Amino acid sequence: MSEEEVVVLGNTLRKLGLFPKRIGKTEDDVAEWMEDVLKSKGKWPVKSDDETESSTKSRPPVNPMPKLSMFYGEPGKGEVSYDLWRYEVDCLISEGVYDNHVILLAIRRSLKGEAGKVIMRLGPHVDVKTVLAKLHSVYGTCEEAESLIGLFYSAKQYPSETVTDWACRLEDIFARVTREGSPDPKESDETLRNVFWRGLLPHLRDLSAHKYDKSTSFDTLRVQLRRIEHDVNQRNLSASTATSKPNPFNMIHTKSSNSEFQELKGIVHSISSQVSGLKDQVSQLAYKVDRPKVPRWQSQGNDSRGSLSKMAPEVSTALLSLITGPTCRA
Known part of the structure; x- marks a missing residue:
């Protein structure tokens, strides 16, 4: 019944005085009023539990289209391997909820790539058993039982x-x-x-x-x-963490050891410098002690010779004879 028909029916009942004014004009209001009237007069049909259950069973179940995981039949592609895909199909068949043509449609939708080409070559008029046998011969286990x-x-x-x-x-x-x-x-x-x-x-x-x-x-x-x-x-x-975790005491000890080492290194360097200076002084003293002593007059004479060598030859010869004394000539 359309909404216009409900409005016409409500107006007609109001004119006849059979429809209360407090009831609205919508379809739900009219249906509710009619149900109340029939129940008050005992004319409303009441179904038993058996009838309700039988009507529910006779109603065809509404199941959504089954969905299987994608299988490509190629390494690195698809959602699952062939074994897992085949397990999903076997479970779908064993449940007995869907007809074979629905299961076949779900299988066709789930096969892509090379796996889709395998069943495409079988043609459109095939059944589920034929498709599964073909896929098993291509992607199923091929090892022998003994191995x-x-x-x-x-x-x-x-x-x-x-x-x-x-x-x-x-x-x-x-x-x-x-x-x-x-x-x-x-x-x-x-x-x-x-x-x-x-x-x-x-x-x-x-x-x-x-x-x-x-x-x-x-x-x-x-x-x-x-x-x-x-x-x-x-x-x-726990053992690896305890081994790799630094110990604060060891860190402090290491820092103090490093500072002490640097201090000792500085002391050793200072001592080495002092010892080197002492060696130089000892060498100079030893040179002065071990040098042969020259007579003062000879050293002065040598100095005189050095100074006289700068004079004219005649003057230097005369002065040299005066210092050293007369020379004997052969």
Whole structure:
């Protein structure tokens, strides 16, 4: 009923005196008034719980379009790997909420790049099973079961790998081994627990021997190993911090030692200078003591010779004969 029809109906009922003036003219006001009138006269239909439940069940559920993570089939592209993408699809199928054509549409929307080209070559008229088989032949596991089993039992924790990363990597290898079959959950958990503990780093394995004996499941042992690893990391961090942290006493002692060293260095330098001066003085005294003594008259004569050499030859010869005495001629 349109709003105009509601207004016409309200005016008609008012003219007949059947519609109270306090009631508005909107559709909700008229519907509320009619419901109150019918309930007061016992003519309002009341549904039982069974009828209400059956009507709810008969109503088709409204589900949003499922969305899968993007998969490109190329290294470095896409949101997830093929294994994780395939897991999302398997979960969507097992829930049974959506029809196959809806799941196929979600798969087509999630495949891009080379992976999208793979299903494009199948054509438009294919089903979910055919698409998944084709993708598995291109991107699925290609190792043989024997090689995967050997890889699982020989796996070891890397030195740079945490306990959590090691456990996840081991579970991933085990999932690849058991993907085709349906192993017993109890046997799988015990196998994982044994291989997980044997593949630990030696120092973690030595510290967790008692935990391995007491743990009854793989997840319980993983939690215990994570706690042990955390304690070991905390102790190593405390030890490295204590080693690298400077000690104030050592800093003061170092500063005082440096100042004392500089002072001693200055004293040594001063003593060296004084000793060098003393050596020079001793050398001069030794030279004066060890020099041969020359007679005063000879030294004066030498001086006279030096001064006479500057005179004329005749004068210098006469003066020299007077100083040294007459010379004998042969």
